[in-house]
Amino acid sequence: MSDTVPNSFKSPRFLQSLICFSVIIMLIAGGLFGLGISLHTLMFLCLLWAGAHAYSLGYRYLQIRELMSNALYRAMPAIYIFILIGMVISSFMHSGTIATLMYYGLSWLSPTLFLAIGLVLCAIMSVATGTSWGTVGTLGVVFMGIGAAMGIPLPIVAGMVVCGATFGDKLSPISDTTNLAAMSAGTDLYRHIYAMLFTTIPSFIIAFVIFLVLGYHYANNNPVLLEVSSIQIALDSTYRLSPLITLLPLVLLGVLSIRKVPAEVTMSCSIILAVLIAIVYQGQSSIAVLNALWENTPASTGIANLDALLGRGGISSMSWTLLLALMAIALGGILHGAGFLATLLAGIITRVKRTASLVATTIVSGFLGNLAMGEAYISIILNCQLFKPKYEQQQIDNAVLSRSVEEGSTMTTGLIPWTTAGAFYAATLGVDVLDYAPYAFFNYMNAIVAVIMASLGVGLLSAKAHQKEISV
Template sequence: MDKAQEGVAASEPMVAHAILVVLGLFGLIAAGMVYLPHALQVVLFFAVVWVSIHARLLGFDVKAIRQMMNQSLSKALPAFYIFLLIGMVIASLMKSGTIAALIYYGLSWLSPELFLPIGFVLCALMSLATGTSWGTVGTLGLVFVGMASAVGVPLYWVAGMVISGATFGDKMSPISDTTNLAAMSADVNLYSHISSMLYTTVPTFVIVFVIYLTVGLGFESNAVVSENVLNMKAALASSFELSPWVTLLPVLVLFVLSFMRFSPEVSMVSAVFTAMFVAMVWQPVTFQEFSQALWKNSPVDIGHETLNQLLGRGGLYAMAWTLILAILAMALGGVLHGAGFLKAVLQGFVAQIKRAAHLVTVTIATAFMSILALSEGYVAIILNGQVFSKAFDKLSIDRKVLSRSLEEGITLTAGLIPWSVAGAFYTGALGVSVLDYAPYALLNWLNPLIAVVFAYLGIGLFRHKGLMQDR
């Protein structure tokens, strides 16, 4: 923020002051996770107050601090719109029988042994085609969650698998917003950025696939699992018209429009109206029932406890918890960024870096620290791109390594943080807490580690022609 323009006589924070603010922030959040695990919004409120007090000590008045929050929230408005639309998409797919049909036919051919590896690949492909991990988690992810209990696969493994696959596609898709933003922030060509990510992400994908396959081989079919599958299919067949030619139309519309690069808003609204048509004509569901579900869906009664809860998910009201958390997180990030606390901390680290592998490691680590503090990836990507770009030029490292590192430190790790916008959404959509699924979202935390190892081995560490410095 331009302080002169705002008319605020404020000073830049000293590095020691900025470190104190950030450490205090993390301490507050850590204590809140222990003592107030179900009131994360209240914890973030205290965190906003903590950071705002220190911004005031620098000379920013209340109006300027409010403006920092407003600017941050304005950048997140597109994400908030997606939040609300995904809530309605989920509810509409429940009422149209789309989710029920996907679960029914998925149970017919997906065995426990192959559940994790096949689900991982399918989620990756859908996210790669549509460019959105959120849309994948909110649709295909729900299907796998619904099938998990029937085939005897632990829910935390399933949620981790879904998020791993969805994040891979989101990271590698040329129509993903974070992919384009990372390339833009580092000032590199989009496809150069994607080709750079292939060096670290494809090996990670293969490793994760093998792990999911190995783990899946331990989930053997048995009489109990077979009985669960039959009971679930019977409950679905007795309560829904399941013809795939009709019930899958909303997902087809969503997929095709996303693939044709229509905006997410257009794709999702079109899917909702298609689902409404299918629900009212095919199931049938009344307009009043469908409209109520768009606001607040409720558990159904089809004779199967797991399905009763699953098919009652979605609606605008269901996204309120996530939306409030995101608003507070963005307000917090706005003050941290606007008052210069994060920039002061990051620049202190950058000034000490002399080796290329160290620079990649610090970039990924500080990108992760940024998402911890800012809670939302867009601002974190832009901030770190600005801070580290000259350091990469100084060491003659191609900036496509910078753009790749931004994705590995932010896009991949955002879903592993309970108070991040992504983490809050995944929890709300899948019904599994971040702390429960994070250890099993293998790609999300293995990819950054492999990227650091590769940097020290010199793999994918692209250089500018000219001066070649010691890595």
């Protein structure tokens, strides 16, 4: 099946494409933030609107449905991963893997290195769980309390938490945005992560050094470690915390990922091992552990935020993101298949000749998508659909596309007050987005590093070279 526009159908004019997109943006932005309408409902209305425009070009219902189905068919491998992600998270919770990371990680805190170590701990937590929200809601809250006791300005602490939490949200193989970007760009998950390492690691190191220098200004302050102690006691009383056993699922996940074992197989093996540890070593009910793979429930440590994190995961927890992704992919199928995307941005993209300019334009487009639609998910999908033909034309690997889209969408969503991520961070940490945004060095430094490296020709993967590797 082909998703190109058949010759018997009319091509959309620029004005019609502009009107089509403008109404979609107004529907999402106005409906979500002005009227409080469910994002899924708004996506349904956008599908009807885009379908009506496709109908005016000569498409009929079955052909419009085929455009949507073609897009969904290409996304099927990532849909399998979405289902597995929920089970990985819940199984890691019950095996004590996450609890062990928290328990021993919190022991490393010291007044002088608080900001730098906090950044690393948040990064480790977000990589292990694949969620920035869960990290902000647990370690983030703890660090805000300790930072206040140390006399460190709270916007700086909040910026550190957001940096660390975003690191895993972008780079973790079990992050929904990581998988969504790879899926939408049509690249392999591990190829996508490999491409991101070129720009993400240098950016993170820069942020680490900055927080290290800032931390030395507060070296003489004494922290109140009551928050840390209470969490460690709660974890120790709930789980058996032996790193040699409880961290095995995470080690297995990492080893198989490095060996480039297919993501579905890697995640399945890690799930099975974590379930066995939860039942045999942690002594949990086999029925409860297996049911948690579908829908996890809060733990009972006595600390509300901690209980909520340890109760994350399960297939059902991915339903909101998965259903939204399916609807957005279907919308992208219409917009791309009927030619609206190509017509609207033909004037801009055709003027982009240099690779660095293409990367910069992709990143800016992702940021503008967040500004307009308030959600990184939709911005990721639409921008991948939008720029993919240009990257293929310049023989740039699709992994560079997915990386650039994440640097524009995933990295900036927490820096905008009216996005769902920005609103959540501000409410949870008690600091306004515009106050902590200047200190979220990693989030905006990543885009700067990416453009500089593209200008120097560093970290750019060739699609032709990748095809040769596959054929060997």
